[in-house]
Amino acid sequence: MGYTNSPMVVYTKLSPNHSGQRTMAIDRITPHCVVGQCTAEGLGDWFAKTSTQASSNYGIDKDGRVGMYVEEKNRSWCSSSNANDQRAITIECASDTSEPYAFRDVVYQTLIKLCIDICKRNGKNKLIWFGDKDKTLNYSPKSGEMILTVHRWFANKSCPGNWMYARMGDLAEKVTKALQGSSDSGGGSTAKGTQASVLKDLSEADAIKKVGALFTADQRKSGILASVSLAQFILESGYGKSELAQNANNIFGMKCSLSGNTWSGSSWDSKSKYTKKTQEQNPDGSMITITADFRKYPCIEDSIADHSAYLLGAKNGSKLRYAGLKGCTDYKKAVQIIKDGGYATSLTYVEKLISIIERWNLTQYDVKDSGGDVIRWYRVRKSWADSKTQKGAYKILDNAKKCADQNPGYKVFDVDGKAVYEPKEAEPAEKVPFLVKVSISDLNIRKGPGTDFGRVRFIKGSSAGWGRLKSGIGWISLDFVRRI
Numbered sequence: 001m002g003y004t005n006s007p008m009v010v011y012t013k014l015s016p017n018h019s020g021q022r023t024m025a026i027d028r029i030t031p032h033c034v035v036g037q038c039t040a041e042g043l044g045d046w047f048a049k050t051s052t053q054a055s056s057n058y059g060i061d062k063d064g065r066v067g068m069y070v071e072e073k074n075r076s077w078c079s080s081s082n083a084n085d086q087r088a089i090t091i092e093c094a095s096d097t098s099e100p101y102a103f104r105d106v107v108y109q110t111l112i113k114l115c116i117d118i119c120k121r122n123g124k125n126k127l128i129w130f131g132d133k134d135k136t137l138n139y140s141p142k143s144g145e146m147i148l149t150v151h152r153w154f155a156n157k158s159c160p161g162n163w164m165y166a167r168m169g170d171l172a173e174k175v176t177k178a179l180q181g182s183s184d185s186g187g188g189s190t191a192k193g194t195q196a197s198v199l200k201d202l203s204e205a206d207a208i209k210k211v212g213a214l215f216t217a218d219q220r221k222s223g224i225l226a227s228v229s230l231a232q233f234i235l236e237s238g239y240g241k242s243e244l245a246q247n248a249n250n251i252f253g254m255k256c257s258l259s260g261n262t263w264s265g266s267s268w269d270s271k272s273k274y275t276k277k278t279q280e281q282n283p284d285g286s287m288i289t290i291t292a293d294f295r296k297y298p299c300i301e302d303s304i305a306d307h308s309a310y311l312l313g314a315k316n317g318s319k320l321r322y323a324g325l326k327g328c329t330d331y332k333k334a335v336q337i338i339k340d341g342g343y344a345t346s347l348t349y350v351e352k353l354i355s356i357i358e359r360w361n362l363t364q365y366d367v368k369d370s371g372g373d374v375i376r377w378y379r380v381r382k383s384w385a386d387s388k389t390q391k392g393a394y395k396i397l398d399n400a401k402k403c404a405d406q407n408p409g410y411k412v413f414d415v416d417g418k419a420v421y422e423p424k425e426a427e428p429a430e431k432v433p434f435l436v437k438v439s440i441s442d443l444n445i446r447k448g449p450g451t452d453f454g455r456v457r458f459i460k461g462s463s464a465g466w467g468r469l470k471s472g473i474g475w476i477s478l479d480f481v482r483r484i
Contacts, residue, residue, distance in 0.1 A: 003073035004121050006058065008114055011067040013044030015055040019075040019082075026072065026122050027141045028088035029115055030079050030149045031171070032056065033095035033103070033161040040067030043092060054078065058114065062094040064106035066114060080155035088149060089118050093160070096385050096417075101161025104417075105360075108167070115175045119146050125179045129172035148172055163385075208234075212365040222308035223326040227362035228334045229308060231353045234360075311338065331357055331366070358387045380404050384417035397421070446475050 003026075034043065040061040047055045047069045056078045059067040070076040070090075078090035093111055095101040103111070119127055124146040130136045133153045141147050148168055151159035211233070215226040314321040322341040328334040335353045338344075346352070357363060363377050378400035382389040391407055394400035397420070400412040405423050412421035466475050 003071070005068060005072050006066065006114060006117050006121070008066045008110075008117055009058070009068040010065050011040040011044065013041070013048055013067070013069060014071070015044075015047035015052075015069045015076075016050055017047060017053060017055040017077050018070045019077070019085075021073055022075050022086050024086040026087060026089060026118075027124075027145070028084065028147050028149050029118060029127070030084060030088040030090045030151065031111060031160050031164060031168075032078060032090065032092045032151055033101040033159055033164060034059070034092050035095060035097055035101060035161075037062040037096070037104075038094050039063075040065045043067055044069055056090040056092040058089070059092040060094060060107050060110050060114065062104060062107065064104075064110040066110065072118075079149070079151050080157075081153075084149055084154060091115075093164070095161060095163070096383075098383050098385055099158060099161060100163035100166075100385060101158065102163040102385050108164075112171060112174050112178075115171065116178045119175060119179055122146070125176075127172045127175040127179070129168045131169065208360055208362075212362065216365040222312060224308050224311055225328065225331050225334050226365035227331050227357045228338070228353065229311075230362050230365060231335075231356040231360075232338075234356050235352055314341070329366075331363060355387065358390075363393070378420070379413050380407065380410050381413060382409055382411070384413050384419070 038046075038059075038061055040059060043059040043061065044067055046052055055070050055076045057068065057070045057072055057074075057076050059069060061067065072089060075082075075085050076090045077085065078092070079085050079088065091111065091114065093103055093107050095103050095107075115127060119125070123144065125144045127146045127148060128139075128141070129148045130139070136147060136149060137153070139147065148171065150165060150168070151157055152165075208230070212226065212230055215230045215233075311322050312320075312326055322337055322343075325334055325337050328337065332350075332354060335350050335357075339350050343349075377393040377395060378397050379393045380391040380400050380403045381387065389410070391403050391410060392400075394403065397412070401421050401423075404410045404412050404421060408423075410423075411419045414420050466477060
């Protein structure tokens with residue numbers, strides 16, 4: 001069999017750590033996590049050392065650049081399994097350094113493209129993920145099939161990490177669709193030349209960037225946070241029957257069905273508005289009438305504004321249903337306002353929206369009232385991957401630093417997940433008992449660790465600290481004693 005290498009490679013440094021030419025045909029791909037946000041060059045230097053005793057065919061660095069370290073014709077040392085590596089193309093991917101070892105989106109999108117390229121050059125038109133070790137290893141792929149395997153099946157390791165492991169099915173689906181010429185469109189007709197007509201050809205990140213720009217523009221008019229509206233769009237598979245929703249929903253991995261809102265019962269007025277009334281049920285079972293004004297939308301931008309109009313105009317009687325939403329600059333507070341207004345009954349709605357906002361860094365589309373500048377948030381967490389530990393998000397770095405200083409174990413991260421500040425650990429105080437020799441003739445014993453506690457006569461303050469007598473009778477200044 002003739003072997004080729006990927007044209008996506010931008011850096012090559014061949015490792016001595018391999019077993020020579022394969023003894024098996026290629027019918028597997030094994031993605032790995034590096035456990036580090038490495039560069040292609042740095043990974044090459046690591047694999048170039050014979051002491052490393054490891055290698056991979058390819059590596060994808062933190063910026064999505066592809067390096068080659070073992071040619072496809074040769075078996076790499078990557079998966080702790082000779083049988084697997086003889087059949088697999090192994091790919092090391094830059095990742096976070098702690099579980100779930102998340103990849104940056106550019107890394108994941110490059111992994112998809114590299115798998116497509118590997119399959120095409122090796123005559124495969126289908127990538128399969130069973131999600132079961134025994135089923136996978138006992139399966140004999142057909143001539144056009146490629147199988148996904150993982151390192152954790154062959155060694156006591158987390159690799160490729162829970163982040164990537166949860167996306168193996170998505171990887172197989174996207175690669176297979178591309179190989180077989182399927183569209184990621186959610187169905188329905190698309191207006192020629194519209195923003196949505198090209199969304200089906202975009203990656204998730206590119207689609208969010210393109211759609212995010214529309215929500216950002218709408219926010220300047222509506223005053224609703226773009227991050228919150230865009231997160232709702234992603235979560236709910238689109239709003240109404242807009243072309244944008246129909247063509248983007250599958251890109252985001254959302255359900256194919258749409259809300260199908262046809263605005264039945266709506267009336268049209270001279271101000272180009274729909275006035276819509278609906279009967280909705282409160283959690284206690286009582287019925288309320290919700291009214292809101294909607295724009296008649298001839299284009300996608302207006303269909304997005306339509307959603308903002310609902311959030312701003314929906315009322316319970318004469319009271320705004322989502323009062324306080326307009327002008328709110330805190331995405332967590334804005335999400336809670338929407339939930340409290342009865343927008344969704346799911347108990348996890350708030351958590352889901354916040355998770356989407358933070359996963360895709362949607363706050364980058366939130367703009368200030370003046371000048372339309374992008375707000376750059378600094379987040380205080382134990383780790384970037386663990387969003388549940390977040391103490392707060394700050395526009396001013398010094399405020400974020402203060403928060404981290406007050407919470408041991410926390411760091412400050414920028415919008416890209418890079419730790420920009422980590423408080424120095426304070427040296428632990430001496431807590432073990434020890435003997436001292438008093439160096440003055442008269443030493444006050446006080447009721448507490450300070451000169452403001454029950455003093456007999458004046459002495460200067462202690463610069464060396466205070467020690468509590470083992471008898472428990474009181475405290476003495478360590479300025480006047482010597483440890484023995």
